[in-house]
Amino acid sequence: MNELWQHAFFQHALLACVLGGGGLSLIGVFVTLMDIPFLGISMSHSAFLGAVIGLLCGFDPLIGAIVVCGFSGLLVGPLSDRAGSSSNSILAVIFSATMGLAFLLLARIPGPKSVALNLIWGNILTISGREIVILGCIFTVTVVLLVVFFKEIAVVLFNREIAAACGIPEKAFYYGVILIAGLLISASLDIVGGLLIFSLLVNPPGAAYQLTYRLKTMFILSALFGIVSCFAGLYVSYCFDVPTGAVIVLCSSGIYALAFVLSPKRHSMSVTIKHNRADNILI
């Protein structure tokens, strides 16, 4: 394992674990608390469309992916507000539209289509230095915005109407959160790929939620669990020569299972239920 540290691809992979694993798990807290799990799938397919457009028009597929993701992210909030429907419904519409368009355009690309398809499967070991820089920039912006505007984001997550009633520009924050999530998802697709990215958005925040009643702690734990999942996945895949993305996903699922079993919330709930049952018997 020691000689691996000297290789650039491995150093990039480790950085991707921190920036991508941590970043995805941070925005996963938004996804979980805003109840929009479809965001991951929808954005990864927007990124796929962007990559296809990039290949077709002759510019960098990653830039195409980020631009289309950003555009889709900007559409979700205003469309769901105007249509009076949930963000999940709009995400489903965007998912199907980008998917259809991507496959339509994919057929028009001459030659190999592996660059675009790589976004669907992903491989943390093939991440380039340039991709790390882009991911690092988006990750830094996400963390800075989260730290500076934590109280505003917290009240928007709690209830948008209350946020507006308190004098917070809730629309700007709600739309901004979805935009940042879209950008980070598109820049992180190489870690586990579009199909598996869902797990890093849902499992670490889900595990963190099981262990805390504090929003700040949930963000910190979630980011830690995301990074640990990626590191563990990388190590296990090296030891047993198995696909890295799949093992990262399984590690994050394992952390969720462990948190679920150890959750103090579940224990306190079962104690309450037992008390209630005892009360019923007495009555």
Add this chain to the structure above:
Amino acid sequence: MSTVLHLENIYVCRSRRNVVEDFTFTLERGDFVALIGANGSGKTTLLRMIMGFLRPASGTICLFGQPAVHFRQLRKRIGYVPQALSVDFKMPMSVRNVVSMGRFGLAGLGRRLCVEDNEAIDNAIRDVGIKHLRDRPIGHLSGGELQKIQLARAVCQTPDLLLLDEPTSNLDLGAQRECLDLICRLHHERQLTTLIVMHDIKALPIYCNRAVIIDDARKVFDGPFRNVFTETNLAHVYKQQASAILGELLTELSAGEMHT
């Protein structure tokens, strides 16, 4: 007396239907006014419009003596408790976290809460009587406790105007009266101006100095609470049951007066 809220010939239109029609209304400083009406008569729409969540099709809104244009700034002076709060109470937040939200707008974007904000939060928690719940997760609370927290969040804004949309819905009878007592106490102690949507017409004489009845999007009565109790007025709210309810009310009122 200064005017806190003035609505002039307000029309609100939704789905090509007027949900508020030709509504003119004034709220003076210190007023405690009940907004009464059957379900769907336009009460919540009116409150949401005062908050700037809905724009009227025509008419003018004046808040604190000026035309309401920049609602985001004006909302910082209004404590608002919505009707049915669609909150995921599994949210990892404590009671104090939720109450402190009332100060977020006043503190400024990206700024931390200052000593004055924290004092206002602690005072609101103390005044509403939820000090013992301060650090409890919001998911561990009863319906009545949640309503108190919403109230504490609204009053910690140190508002000039308090808008309450059926704050006692989903509460049992005892908790309803406890909640109204609390609102009444806060109204007097903090010298608030309060507009409350309520269905419990029997509670009117105890708490409010004025009542406004809305029926089918229009204001049909606006005056002292004693004048509300006529069969014509109650028919706007209770339809066929009006005369029975009126009898019941008058009996209770006269019994109350004899008792006092």
